[in-house]
Ligand SMILES: *[C@@H]1O[C@H](CO)[C@@H](O)[C@H](O)[C@H]1NC(C)=O
Ligand SMILES: *[C@@H]1O[C@H](CO)[C@@H](O)[C@H](O)[C@H]1NC(C)=O
């Protein structure tokens with residue numbers, strides 16, 4: 133007789149209860165450990181060294197425990213200024229090409245002397261002001277020829293691109309932390325949605341259930357409507373044993389396997405493969421993610437972004453010109469091979485993508501940017517793999533590396549931790565490089581000027597984004613930020629809520645806006661210098677909340693476009709601040 137059958141019901145019930153309790157205990161411990169792992173010790177090892185007393189994380193600072201922040205979070209106005217969300221003008225036409233030669237000329241100078249490489253401010257100023265100089269629409273063979281007309285996305289439909297749809301690739305292993313959320317939101321805020329697809333590659337070598345678990349992850353659940361709509365694809369990343377270099381044409385191949393050396397071979401039907409002998413591969417997450425980008429871009433093209441980037445502008449003009457392979461420079465290293473592959477693009481199935489794969493396999497499946505750079509340099513293929521300077525994807529490296537050598541950017545940050553700081557005066561240099569007019573502040577008695585033009589509660593004129601005259605910059609400047617806005621008007625408080633004392637708030641509202649967060653740059657690279665969370669009203673907190681406002685439909689993006697997608701459930705990654 134079976135042992136189980138011999139047990140009486142009462143004993144069985146007891147046992148069930150015991151097992152349940154055990155399971156709950158194990159679950160609690162496990163999630164606790166994971167929580168700690170993901171939000172605690174692991175991240176803090178990457179935390180930049182506090183540069184001054186304000187750097188300490190709010191939750192570990194006894195003088196301003198989360199309690200005092202809690203008390204104010206409900207009363208605190210979002211900002212002291214009314215933001216101009218629509219600051220980049222119209223989105224580039226779907227066929228727009230960026231002129232790589234021109235961009236390299238202006239932001240680097242000559243390849244030998246790099247005369248302009250360090251002038252990050254000037255490069256970004258050029259990117260803001262001279263779109264007419266570096267963007268163009270090809271007169272022949274425009275990519276959109278033969279495509280249907282453009283249909284914007286709507287609640288349940290991703291829309292129709294009037295041109296090729298570009299894949300974006302990101303790779304992740306683990307829970308959907310706020311870092312993942314930040315990237316995804318920045319993608320939706322900045323990219324041309326009917327014309328882009330976001331592939332989130334999840335490492336199933338590490339966790340075979342990664343996709344299922346992501347679909348249930350509290351941080352990711354809010355994006356499920358966008359998985360359904362087709363914007364986001366969750367994809368399984370498995371380290372391949374071999375990569376298809378070249379597909380045979382019909383009738384190729386002579387029924388035999390031909391070894392080509394260095395792991396390459398031609399199979400019976402003529403396909404050319406590259407073997408990834410993973411024995412040699414150290415499965416460090418970094419090494420895996422270094423490899424992912426080259427394999428995925430070889431197969432599918434598009435752009436690969438590390439998760440520690442925040443996208444700021446539509447990348448499409450960099451992604452559709454023929455043979456547009458690029459990566460960024462590694463900080464201020466002056467070598468022609470010092471690439472940083474945190475954001476990179478390759479033409480799929482190209483001779484360049486094959487070259488990288490073969491070269492990296494020869495080096496022991498090593499896709500470290502240094503190796504990649506040597507591969508380009510050694511074989512004189514630098515021209516094919518454009519190196520964009522810091523102003524494009526990594527605007528603060530220069531100041532971080534050598535503060536003060538050239539004009540700082542706006543904001544003027546000197547280390548990666550500063551973007552996380554929200555206390556008053558935590559970054560004294562914040563606006564150092566800004567030379568526009570001072571923003572008019574909403575009521576509150578802070579600025580002492582005759583601010584608060586809206587404090588009478590007057591409604592904004594209700595102009596829509598399309599009515600704005602983008603070209604007339606001077607006029608806009610004069611009108612000032614207050615008059616430029618539309619949809620978000622209701623959010624601007626007329627004076628502070630009763631009980632709110634801005635002087636006592638450790639993270640008072642301020643004049644930071646997404647518009648002034650490295651305007652002109654295509655992305656901001658956090659360099660894995662994560663703090664545990666962005667402090668309230670820090671630059672990254674402002675960025676994060678602006679994205680949220682857009683996805684909730686109460687703001688426009690930087691192109692003046694409204695969110696047409698599904699209403700997303702809200703999610704607060706930092707309940708300690710709400
Ligand atoms: C791109 O820029 C280069 C260098 O300034 C210029 O010579 C070339 O004509 C430009 N190409 C196009 C298509 O505008
Ligand atoms: C690259 O080639 C493979 C097979 O050779 C093909 O399946 C794939 O569609 C090609 N990708 C692109 C983006 O052309």
Ligand SMILES: *[C@@H]1O[C@H](CO)[C@@H](O)[C@H](O)[C@H]1NC(C)=O
Pocket residue numbers: 563566569570571572643
């Ligand atoms: C933002 O506020 C800071 C601190 O009050 C001030 O120094 C700076 O000039 C302001 N910037 C603008 C553009 O108003």
